[in-house]
Each structure stands twice: as structure tokens, then as C-alpha cells.
Amino acid sequence: MSSSFVPVCRQDLAERGIGEVDFVFVSGDAYVDHASFAAALLCRLLESHGFTVGLLAQPDWKNVESFREFGRPKLGFFVSGGAMDSMVSNYTANNKPRSEDVYAHGGVAGHRPDRAVMAYCAAIRQAYKGVAVMIGGIEASLRRTSHYDYWSNTIRRSILLDSKADLLMYGMGEHSIIEIAEKLRAGVPVRQIRGVRGTVWYTSKAEEIPEGAIILPSFAEISGKDDESKRKFAESYLIQEQNTDAMNGNVLVEPVDSRFVVQERASLPLTTEEFDAVYELPFQRRWHPMYDSPAENGKTGVPALSEVQFSLTSCRGCFGACSFCAITFHQGRRIQSRSHESLVREAVQMTKDPEFKGYIHDVGGPSANFRKDACAYQKERGACQNKDCMGTNPCANVRVDHSEYVELLRKLRALPGVKKVFVRSGIRFDYLMMDEDRTFFRELVRHHISGQLKVAPEHVSNNVLRLMRKSTHEVYERFSAEYARINKEEGKKQYLVPYYICSHPGADLNDAIEVALYLKKTGFVPDQVQDFYPTPGSLSTCMYWTGLNPRKRNADGSFEKVYVPRGGHERRLQRALLQFNRRENAPLVKEALIAAGRRDLIKVLLGK
The missing domain is CATH 3.30.750 (Transcription Regulator spoIIAA)
Known part of the structure; x- marks a missing residue:
């Protein structure tokens, strides 16, 4: 359909002269070729390392032939439920079906199955026996070990086991997906891939458990609805949260029935140079042309693009670590930032877009005004395991400095063709108030707000x-x-x-x-x-299920009890x-x- 996009069908492969793909990437989202969409980013990254990739975007999970579009891949399938957990995408916090899906063609709901990762894996296994299947993305990442599932009101096993996949990638996947792809290209069988940061694998052999690994409470111990099971669940969650950092986290092992689910240490954060390179891959910054025709509702395109098309992702990670947010569990507390030069280059490219009206809609990330690690210790030792950076009692070691962010915003608004630069993503007002220098606060008000x-x-x-x-x-x-x-x-x-x-x-x-x-x-x-919304992977969800706060103990060593509106x-x-x-x-x-x-x-x- 278009050789400038990642191939989405056999015709695209023929136009490129590709007879067989190394990987098929299955995504629960429609295909938008923009760095803010993980499927596009990871497919482009794989291509930059010499791999051929076919992208199946929102395939018909009820029709196994949809998964045979590219034929059997040489090395395997990568599977993601999309930018959101499919259950969150399909249902409201009160468990009512959503009327639209902004990551689908025309915003039409119903093109993403419930428990998408499991549905896609089942179809792939039916299509090709014995093919390597690797899962990742937010749905897999936050369900990597046993977790509370709000929609069934039960504790479910690791999605690695329930999906029958061979390997799971958690967190941000740039490092792990390339390392895995290289190992597969070198002939390493997928079930023998071990030691890759940011991955989860399983074994039935106790002797394969890595030396020094921390053993979590077993699935049998945490899956009941009695008080002791819930206490064990809270204990397991606390250990997992304490080991999310790449610098000081340990390998974790969860016994599940007769198997052991092994979580390797987290992937190392991207360096600024790596972050720049990934975001400067040759994205078209458009939805694929196949969405130019009207969807069932008469609308064209993919609505999610409008939020990011003229925005700049400047950072990743968040040391704010709000209890209800799973970013800590997925991206981690360490801040990763792109360079000014890379962001300016992207902004200049943006100004050449015929649809650009002079307004950069956002410059930020999970927390826009976090551009550096919370303190000097994090770079060498990682985020503290038992101490919060922010919250009601911010750590005295937090260094507050907006000067570099102010400099970046000044450079962007000085570019020819740029009328206004807005900051719309997650300003941490508590961090802002910790800054005795009010330069950023004043420039934010003066230059970077659109009415509210x-x-x-x-x-x-x-x-x-x-x-x-x-x-x-x-x-x-x-x-x-x-x-x-x-x-x-x-x-x-x-x-x-x-x-x-x-x-x-x-x-x-x-x-x-x-x-x-x-x-x-x-x-x-x-x-x-x-x-x-009690989604997997958050401290608040742990409190919702257990009625306990694992981050605070009473004098007798028990966890603080928490009232839960049910x-x-x-x-x-x-x-x-x-x-x-x-x-x-x-x-x-x-x-x-x-x-x-x-x-x-x-x-x-x-x-x-």
C-alpha cells in the first residue's frame, strides 16, 4: 500500500522485494507511523537493525487466516495488546463497555478483543505450530507476575503462562527486543533465551533458578480471598515494587503450580543518545493510508494521532510514583530525557508539515517538568527501594531545577514558523512549588498555557x-x-x-x-x-484488593489497614x-x- 510505511500486507512485501519476514508484529492498535505509538517505534527499530518486519494492526482475532497474512516468519511473532490494556480500552472503571476506541480506525470500538494478548497468542498458535511467540507492551508488562484482575475479581497467573507465549518483555522494550532478535538470529531457541534484562521466562526445573534470586510468595499463597492470602499478596507486591529499578533491583521468581516464573532485572534506561536515535527513526508521522477510507461510522483516520501529531516527547519515567499510576511499574522512576538538539530537529521537521498551524501542542512526558533524575544518588545507585522522592513528605535530597527545561522551551518557541509552544502533559505543581526560582512558573503562565x-x-x-x-x-x-x-x-x-x-x-x-x-x-x-480504576501493577490496586497498605507497617509489624469503597x-x-x-x-x-x-x-x- 505504501513502501514508506512498515509493511502491512503481502503486497507491501512484494513492492519491497521481501519474500519472507523475520518477524511479524501483532498490535491491538491501528497502525500510526509515529514514535508515540509503540508498534511503529519497535518495528522501525527492528528495521534499523537489519530485520524485516510485517505489522498486523488490529487483526481479526476470530479469523486465523488474518495471522497468516505474511506467512510463517523466520524468527517469530511479537505480540502487544496496544497502547492500553485491552480491558481498560474496552471497559470503563464501572465495567461498562466503552463506546469508542481512539486507537482504532475511525475511533470505532470492537476491533480489539478482550484480553488481547491472550486472544492473539491463541490465534497464532492455531496458525503456526511451534513458532516463537514473544509478548510485550503495557498489557503484558503489568501482568508479568500474578496480579489482581478487576474484571474477574480474582488473582490471575502471569500472562506469560495464561497466553502460552514463550517469552515476555516488560517495561520499555527497545533494549530487550533487539537483544532477543539478535539471539534468535544467531540460532538460540526462544525457550533457551535467559539473562536478558526486561524479560520474564518460566521453567519447571528448580535448578534453573538464577543464583541469588528473590523468591516471591507462590501463586497458591496469594490467590485466595482470605486475610492471609491477601497479606501475602501485599507482601509480594511490596517486594516487586522494591525491585523495579535497573540499578538495584534483583531477579524475582514466583512459584506457580509446578513451574517457576522468572523475572530478570529491569532494562537499563536509554541513554540520551539512544533516546534521540529511536525518536529520529524515519517515521511518516501519519496514520497508514488504509485508514483514509471511512470506517463503519463514516469517520477516517485514527483519533489518537491528534493528541501527539504536533507534540514532542521530551522525557520518560516518573519519580513522582503516584500510587494509582503504573508508570513506576512499567517505565520506572528513573528519568530519561532527549537532547535539546534532537527535540529542535523534530520541531523543525514539524514546521514543514502542511497541516502544522504554528502550534506545538506539548513538550513533555509522564511529568513534563521532570527532565533529570530526582537526586544525585540515582544515577549511581538507582531509585531508593524504601523511600519516596515526592508525596506528602518529599525527600530532602530531591534536587529542584527547571533551568534546563526553560532553556529548551525558549529554543522551541524561537523557531521560525512556531507561534506558540504549549505544555499540557502533567505539570507536577508540587515539584514546581519546591523551586525557589519562579522563572519557569512565570514563563509557563506567560507563554505556555492555552487558556487553562x-x-x-x-x-x-x-x-x-x-x-x-x-x-x-x-x-x-x-x-x-x-x-x-x-x-x-x-x-x-x-x-x-x-x-x-x-x-x-x-x-x-x-x-x-x-x-x-x-x-x-x-x-x-x-x-x-x-x-x-484498579488496573494491574499499581499500589492502589494492591490496596483495593487487600485492604492493606504494604508501604506502611504498624508497631506489631502488620500492614496498615485501609478502608476500600466497594x-x-x-x-x-x-x-x-x-x-x-x-x-x-x-x-x-x-x-x-x-x-x-x-x-x-x-x-x-x-x-x-
């Missing part, structure tokens, strides 16, 4: 914020006041849009009432409220309190206030 700044205080209750590993509410209030002051001094009318999460572990109705009263006082009631009704009550001004929420708000013994607030919140 979105930030994530998440809650008002300091106890809930502690469990979330977020800064205190007082920090947000100081930030909000200073934001208003600087805007006034700059002659700007730019609003602050805070995000809140309801029904997080630790939050009861009284905590939700506290948020409602604060919103009433400030005059801001959010249009959108995020219901806590059931759809209580979640609806908390959500209604955060949106108390909606007429349809009035009955729920009244019910919540009565249940909490706060009838005195009915008139305050409802005006009657």
Missing part, C-alpha cells in the same frame, strides 16, 4: 493524599494562589482545571464530602471526575458528591450526606 492549565491535585483529604503518594492539599492551595497572582501580574485570564479521583482506597463518604465542600468554597465543580453504589455516591451541582445527582448527594450523618450540609450543597 490542567493539574492533578486528585483529592483534598491529606490522609487520602498520603495513600495516593501525592502532595498535601496545602501545597495545592499555595500553588493555586500563586498561579492566580502571577496570572494577574501578567495580565492573563487563564484558569486552573484540577482533576480529582473519587473512591480511591482510603476515601470514605466523609472524605468525599470534604472535597465537595472545598469545591463549593472555590466555586469550581469539575465536569469530569475520574472513578478509581460496590457500584458507594462509588456513585462519592462521584455525586464531587459533582453536587448537577440536578440529577441531588438524590444521591442527599443519600450520601444522610448516610454520613451530615444532614446539616444538605442545604449547603443542594440549596434546599
